[in-house]
Amino acid sequence: QITLKESGxxxxxxxxxxxxxxxxxxxxxxxxxxxxxxxxxxxxxALEWLALIYxxxxxxxxxxxxxxxxxxxxxxxxxxxxxxTSMDPVDTATYFCAHSGPSxxxxxxxxxWGPGTLVTVSS
Amino acid sequence: xxxxxxxxxSLSASVGDRATITCRASQNxxxxxxxxxxxxxxAPKLLIFAASTLQSGxxxxxxxxxxxxxxxxxxxSLQPEDIATYYCQQSYNIPLxxxxxxxxxxx
Numbered sequence: 001q002i003t004l005k006e007s008g009x010x011x012x013x014x015x016x017x018x019x020x021x022x023x024x025x026x027x028x029x030x031x032x033x034x035x036x037x038x039x040x041x042x043x044x045x046a047l048e049w050l051a052l053i054y055x056x057x058x059x060x061x062x063x064x065x066x067x068x069x070x071x072x073x074x075x076x077x078x079x080x081x082x083x084x085t086s087m088d089p090v091d092t093a094t095y096f097c098a099h100s101g102p103s104x105x106x107x108x109x110x111x112x113w114g115p116g117t118l119v120t121v122s123s
Numbered sequence: 124x125x126x127x128x129x130x131x132x133s134l135s136a137s138v139g140d141r142a143t144i145t146c147r148a149s150q151n152x153x154x155x156x157x158x159x160x161x162x163x164x165x166a167p168k169l170l171i172f173a174a175s176t177l178q179s180g181x182x183x184x185x186x187x188x189x190x191x192x193x194x195x196x197x198x199x200s201l202q203p204e205d206i207a208t209y210y211c212q213q214s215y216n217i218p219l220x221x222x223x224x225x226x227x228x229x230x
Binding site: 037039046047048049052060061062063096098103105107108109110111112113114115116 | 166169173214219
């Protein structure tokens with residue numbers, strides 16, 4: 001059974017850097033074709049994809065946030081870490097991490113997702 | 124970026140009704156289209172991947188169809204537990220993009 005859980009601060013100040021950790025079990029990020037993604041949802045708004053890290057350490061970012069995001073993995077600890085710099089109140093959102101398994105044509109769909117963690121940006 | 128447009132943004136139907144949600148891509152994405160169900164305070168749940176493949180464990184009330192730019196998610200007989208917001212997501216290329224969501228309610 002695959003599970004993921006996000007952890008990190010619930011409140012950050014504007015201009016600070018956010019660091020979120022996704023701790024997972026039930027799969028290995030060394031398995032070919034596996035990836036872990038981060039997705040967020042501002043209150044009352046739609047889902048927004050942020051970043052993806054693959055088993056081979058290939059990384060992809062949302063172009064609109066690329067300059068502010070860094071995604072890394074620690075396979076020995078079964079963790080993926082997302083850092084986001086220069087936080088602003090508009091970054092207030094629930095942040096989810098999610099697993100994507102091997103698929104034909106390396107298509108990415110997320111299953112399952114972690115429960116999410118609400119991050120509020122406020123002074 | 125590929126823009127994903129869902130319609131309607133909200134849908135109200137009676138228990139037992141058929142409900143259909145449409146997702147349109149701004150360019151041809153073949154069948155690289157996935158559907159999720161999201162209930163408040165819960166993790167989103169994958170319903171369908173590759174346009175029409177039902178994820179294991181998902182009720183057959185849900186079905187997906189389409190290819191190219193136009194896709195649909197159909198709930199054959201709406202049940203109270205189907206109350207949620209539904210999102211499409213394209214996996215044709217990076218950046219991955221989601222539709223704006225369709226909120227489904229019981230009339």
